[in-house]
Amino acid sequence: MTQEIQQNLKTVLQDIPSGVTLVAVSKTKPVELLQQAYEAGQRDFGENKAQEMAVKYQELPHDICWHFIGHLQTNKVKYIAPFVSLIHAVDSLKVLHEINKQAIINDRAIDCLLEFHIAEEESKFGLSRETASEILSSVEFKEMKNVRICGVMGMATYTSDEEKIRKEFRSLKEHFDFLKKGFFLNNSDFKEVSMGMSGDYLYAIEEGSTIVRVGSKIFGLRG
Numbered sequence: 001m002t003q004e005i006q007q008n009l010k011t012v013l014q015d016i017p018s019g020v021t022l023v024a025v026s027k028t029k030p031v032e033l034l035q036q037a038y039e040a041g042q043r044d045f046g047e048n049k050a051q052e053m054a055v056k057y058q059e060l061p062h063d064i065c066w067h068f069i070g071h072l073q074t075n076k077v078k079y080i081a082p083f084v085s086l087i088h089a090v091d092s093l094k095v096l097h098e099i100n101k102q103a104i105i106n107d108r109a110i111d112c113l114l115e116f117h118i119a120e121e122e123s124k125f126g127l128s129r130e131t132a133s134e135i136l137s138s139v140e141f142k143e144m145k146n147v148r149i150c151g152v153m154g155m156a157t158y159t160s161d162e163e164k165i166r167k168e169f170r171s172l173k174e175h176f177d178f179l180k181k182g183f184f185l186n187n188s189d190f191k192e193v194s195m196g197m198s199g200d201y202l203y204a205i206e207e208g209s210t211i212v213r214v215g216s217k218i219f220g221l222r223g
């Protein structure tokens with residue numbers, strides 16, 4: 001198994017340019033498997049449950065960058081605020097407010113991405129360009145000193161239709177460019193486009209992704 005994870009990582013990394021960050025999505029996987037990926041040199045891990053991430057943080061080396069990639073409930077922010085590297089899926093002013101509050105309590109700044117709704121499926125979370133602009137224009141946001149908005153995140157429709165996937169990724173890149181121009185022109189923190197999973201990260205990179213989130217292609221489907 002050790003060799004398998006190392007080989008999978010190597011295979012995935014071969015196709016990822018040096019400017020793109022690989023987040024190994026380790027949700028539901030036991031710490032032993034994360035440890036193996038760590039020993040192969042992987043330092044960025046992605047989780048989607050706050051308490052699970054906090055337990056893994058405790059058990060693994062502290063030079064790991066922890067990415068929270070799931071939908072974050074307000075009452076769970078406190079579990080990850082002390083150590084999280086990047087919260088990928090911020091989709092309301094309310095959760096941003098709580099992240100800022102917990103960041104102040106922990107005397108730090110927390111990096112966040114705004115999640116956009118780019119897929120066809122209605123069930124998926126995410127902002128529209130209008131709501132994102134509203135959040136960024138609000139007085140409440142402008143008064144938040146302990147959150148840093150570093151870019152955008154999105155998930156494409158789960159389909160084998162390459163053109164459709166690319167179109168959705170392109171729309172996320174356009175949202176990024178729009179916000180950059182309107183709100184972050186002189187802000188070098190705003191630089192990330194988090195898109196691409198096991199099935200579509202190569203398309204995502206070609207469409208401008210800077211962070212890919214890959215799970216099953218590294219850790220396998222089960223366990």
Ligand SMILES: *Cc1c(COP(=O)(O)O)cnc(C)c1O
Nearest residue numbers: 025069197198199213214215216
């Ligand atoms: C699970 C998950 C991934 C990884 O999915 P794979 O298809 O296993 O690579 C990426 N992003 C998010 C938001 C996820 O929940």
